[in-house]
Amino acid sequence: MAKQLNYHTIREIFTRFQEAEPEPKGELDHVNAYTLVVAVALSAQATDKGVNRATADLFKIADTPQKMLDLGEEALIEHIKTIGLFRNKAKNVIKLSRLLVDEYDGEVPCSRAALESLPGVGRKTANVVLNMWWQYPAQAVDTHIYRFGNRSGVCPGKDVVAVERAIEDQIPVDFQLHAHHWMILHGRYVCKARKPLCGTCLIRDLCEFEDKNL
Structure with missing residues (x-):
């Protein structure tokens, strides 16, 4: 588990996520x-x-x-x-x-x-x-968010409830609505479980993941 990142670093991380994908969407199809x-x-x-x-x-x-x-x-x-x-x-x-x-x-x-x-x-x-x-800023913590939160230091926690609380406590409120989508997508396509793509990660310089330079 990485150490908790500070406010300014977390704000910069989510600023970059927002600039890359201003309106992230869930990938499950639905009509209502x-x-x-x-x-x-x-x-x-x-x-x-x-x-x-x-x-x-x-x-x-x-x-x-x-x-x-x-x-x-x-x-x-x-x-x-x-x-x-x-x-x-x-x-x-x-x-x-x-x-x-x-x-x-x-x-x-x-x-x-x-x-x-x-x-x-x-x-x-x-x-x-x-x-x-x-459009309520609820934080749905899945395996991707749990992994990313603990690797990066954005929202570390020993279980999903602790990670959910860390998201609510640590991530600036203006990013809360889309926070879990940015983290899910980043965990799914970049911060992968077995082979994270650290070389192309847009927050590589801010992340606390110990193995990112290997």
């Missing part, structure tokens, strides 16, 4: 809040590209909780069987769709607690939905 919840729930232990392939046809016919219930679990499985843990995920999608219809009039709630009450929706999924759909 409901399909975003489903897509994020399906993405656990799966790639965004794999989820997008599976949901391309699914969301054309089931883009609301009621339509998903009408489709049914077995038909849903046929759409998502290329995704890991597809049977359990299908059960959760049907259950959360039923709960949305019965408890929320078919609408996706916009509170973290309500979102986390949905089957298959944890804190990370809730934060993604709050951020991407409602």
Whole structure:
């Protein structure tokens, strides 16, 4: 775990991220809040590209909780069987769709607690939905952010909750809305797990990663 970077260094890092990509976007395809919840729930232990392939046809016919219930679990499985843990995920999608219809009039709630009450929706999924759909500066910490935060010193922490808190505490507020997208994309395409591309990294001179010069 790298030491915590200071305020000025973190501001410079996110200034560079912003200049390189002013409006970073999540890579999961969706058409409304409901399909975003489903897509994020399906993405656990799966790639965004794999989820997008599976949901391309699914969301054309089931883009609301009621339509998903009408489709049914077995038909849903046929759409998502290329995704890991597809049977359990299908059960959760049907259950959360039923709960949305019965408890929320078919609408996706916009509170973290309500979102986390949905089957298959944890804190990370809730934060993604709050951020991407409602533009709330929630920080969804995945493996890419956890790795980048601890390598770089931007937001080190012993677990994902500690990293989430470090993001909220350490990153200047004017970067909070897009912070997790910048870090996810940087972790996914540059600060990779096995072979980080330090030679082409735009924050190489500011990062605390010990192995960046090897």
